[in-house]
Ligand SMILES: [Zn+2]
């Protein structure tokens with residue numbers, strides 16, 4: 292299992308094109324995609340699925356059944372709206388085949404533009420994806436209450452008094468922590484006003500060599516040649532590249548990345564291999 296430290300967040304999992312992608316951020320109690328489900332992921336409560344290619348969601352039956360067997364309440368699974376009924380039907384059939392009853396599970400359909408509050412102080416914004424099947428990405432923000440500017444400089448006593456009298460003295464602000472883009476042919480950095488500033492960006496980079504440029508277009512994936520423009524559009528401290536094609540060995544991946552990215556870009560980039 293790969294494990295990368297990105298500031299305060301530990302990014303764990305695996306990702307290989309057509310094999311399996313599953314990425315956990317334990318500090319945020321969430322998983323991005325679940326192409327397979329290691330036992331260590333069972334206790335994580337929130338699962339955000341980007342699209343219904345097998346390598347991105349086929350760990351769900353294990354995740355659901357293992358929680359069910361252990362008596363853990365159902366996790367909260369978010370999936371693209373197109374396909375949710377087929378998914379439920381598949382899960383129900385696998386469940387009946389497995390144990391004769393339907394597991395208890397919770398699947399919530401999402402659309403680009405949705406905002407999903409979770410835990411006490413987090414929210415997921417659903418981003419558009421551009422792939423061969425309906426696809427989304429997710430931007431996770433921390434929410435905080437901040438004193439409204441008109442009350443700055445007031446003594447604490449007066450602020451407390453205003454609060455008691457029912458005046459709303461704070462406004463909610465969001466800090467963009469991490470974005471996961473799923474499989475996608477292109478990235479719109481303006482898909483959400485906070486996306487460019489996310490501290491960690493997890494981005495696929497399936498194809499790396501000049502002869503695979505056309506293949507990237509056909510299969511609607513990103514190519515290493517897309518990265519310099521993409522990196523210029525983001526202010527992220529950490530860019531994690533994932534989902535490399537099986538055609539490339541780790542040495543080839545490092546060699547290609549080092550030869551195409553500038554040293555400055557390269558210093559922000561970590562490889563999920
Ligand atoms: Zn994929």
Ligand SMILES: [Zn+2]
Nearest residue numbers: 342344422474
């Ligand atoms: Zn895909």
